Amino acid sequence: MMAFQTNQRIERLLKRYGREDSPEKWDFFVGHRPLVRYRMNRQIKKILELIQKNRKNVGEFTLLDIGCGTGRYLNHFLSLGKTVGVDISEPMLEKARKNTKDQAILIKADAENLPFKDNTFDVVTCSYLFENLNGPKDNPKKVFKEMYRVTKKGGQIIFTVETWYSIPNLISYILSFLKRKTPLNFYSVKKIRKLTTGVNPQSVKIYGLSPITVFFPWARDPFSMVKLIEKIDDKLEKFMPSFGAQLIVEIKK
Numbered sequence: 256m257m258a259f260q261t262n263q264r265i266e267r268l269l270k271r272y273g274r275e276d277s278p279e280k281w282d283f284f285v286g287h288r289p290l291v292r293y294r295m296n297r298q299i300k301k302i303l304e305l306i307q308k309n310r311k312n313v314g315e316f317t318l319l320d321i322g323c324g325t326g327r328y329l330n331h332f333l334s335l336g337k338t339v340g341v342d343i344s345e346p347m348l349e350k351a352r353k354n355t356k357d358q359a360i361l362i363k364a365d366a367e368n369l370p371f372k373d374n375t376f377d378v379v380t381c382s383y384l385f386e387n388l389n390g391p392k393d394n395p396k397k398v399f400k401e402m403y404r405v406t407k408k409g410g411q412i413i414f415t416v417e418t419w420y421s422i423p424n425l426i427s428y429i430l431s432f433l434k435r436k437t438p439l440n441f442y443s444v445k446k447i448r449k450l451t452t453g454v455n456p457q458s459v460k461i462y463g464l465s466p467i468t469v470f471f472p473w474a475r476d477p478f479s480m481v482k483l484i485e486k487i488d489d490k491l492e493k494f495m496p497s498f499g500a501q502l503i504v505e506i507k508k
Contacts, residue, residue: 262392263392264390264392264393265343265365267390267392268343268344268390269343269344272343272344272347272387274346275346276346277344277346277347278324278325278346278347278349278350281324281325281347282325282350285327289480289481290423290468290481290484293465293468293481293484293485294464294465294468294500294501295327297464297465297485297488298382298415298464298501298503299328299331301462301464301503302328302331302380302382302413302415302503303331305411305413305503305505306318306335306378306411306413309411309507310335310377315336315337316335316336316337316377316378317336317337317338317339317375317376317377317378318332318335318336318337318338318339318376318377318378318379318380319339319340319341319369319371319375319376319378319379319380319405320332320338320339320340320341320380320381321341321366321369321379321380321381321384321398321402322341322342322343322366322381322382322383322384322387323340323341323342323347323348323351323359323361324342324344324347324350324351324383325347325350325351325354326340326350326351326352326354326355326359326361327354328380328382329351329354329355329359330354330355332359332380333355333358333359335378336377337360338355338358338359338360339359339360339361339362339376340355340359340360340361340362341361341362341363341364341366341369341370342361342363342364343363343364343365343366344363345363348361348362348363366381366384366388366398366401367394367397367398367401368401369401369402369404369405371405372405373404373405374405374406374407374408374410375405375406375407376405376406376407376410377406377407377410377411378406378410378411378412378413379402379405379406379410379411379412379413380412380413380414381398381402381414381415382414382415383415383417384398384414385398385414385416385440385442385450386416386417386439386440386441386442387439387440388440389438389439389440395440395450396450396453399414399450399451399454400453400454402414403454403456403506403508406508407508408508409507409508410507410508411505411506411507411508412456412504412505412506412507412508413503413504413505413506414503414504415464415501415502415503415504416441416442416447416501416502416504417439417441417442417500417501418441418442418443418469418499418500418501418502419441419442419443420469420498420499420500421468421469421500422469422470423468423500424439424441424500427439428441442502444461444497444502447461447502447504451504451506456506456507456508457507457508458505458506458507459504459505459506460504460505460506461497461502461503461504461505462492462496462497462502462503462504462505463492463495463496463497463498463499463501463502464488464492464499464500464501464502464503465484465488465499465500465501466488466491466492466495466498466499466500467484467487467488467491468484468488468499468500469498469499469500
């Protein structure tokens with residue numbers, strides 16, 4: 256297994272995400288914002304749908320979730336088979352161990368240098384990762400190539416990105432620049448195509464998610480409003496397949 260590396264880039268990430276209070280802040284943020292929670296639920300629902308649709312074998316199944324954080328998504332993956340999560344932050348991993356009741360294998364690791372052999376996992380996922388790879392030394396393309404490397408031939412890579420189209424995202428972009436001088440790294444379809452060049456996948460598909468929230472600048476909407484948004488999104492995603500506040504990328508190796 257590759258040794259965990261320490262350098263300036265990792266130290267910067269740990270300063271942001273490795274604090275003892277980082278998991279509590281993240282969970283508080285998600286738990287107290289119905290629209291954020293709605294978007295996450297819609298996201299995981301789509302990811303599970305894509306996995307089940309592509310899954311052929313009923314035997315041994317292995318899944319890797321990169322940047323697993325507090326394990327919110329890992330809990331949904333546990334029933335699929337052997338589930339592994341990696342994160343650069345030990346406090347995040349500690350919270351993930353509690354949230355998954357130690358049912359997932361959790362490893363402290365750098366997404367640019369995954370400690371796994373080639374062709375290890377049936378499915379590799381990551382969410383809320385690429386937009387945070389925004390420092391001068393971060394290399395999103397290297398992260399993607401590592402995801403591709405550890406995925407089995409015939410396997411599936413699924414990752415999500417935030418887009419420029421959302422008013423809340425634009426506000427987050429400005430705030431991130433003012434606070435850290437490193438604005439969040441949002442994506443377009445063109446930017447995704449550039450990110451995924453250099454490999455030879457069987458297919459690359461991009462799905463738009465939550466298009467109605469592109470036009471919603473409020474993060475504290477009442478639950479009744481979220482129900483209405485869900486109904487509208489169900490219709491819009493059929494007519495606007497590559498547009499939304501988030502994009503989900505599915506790659507078959």
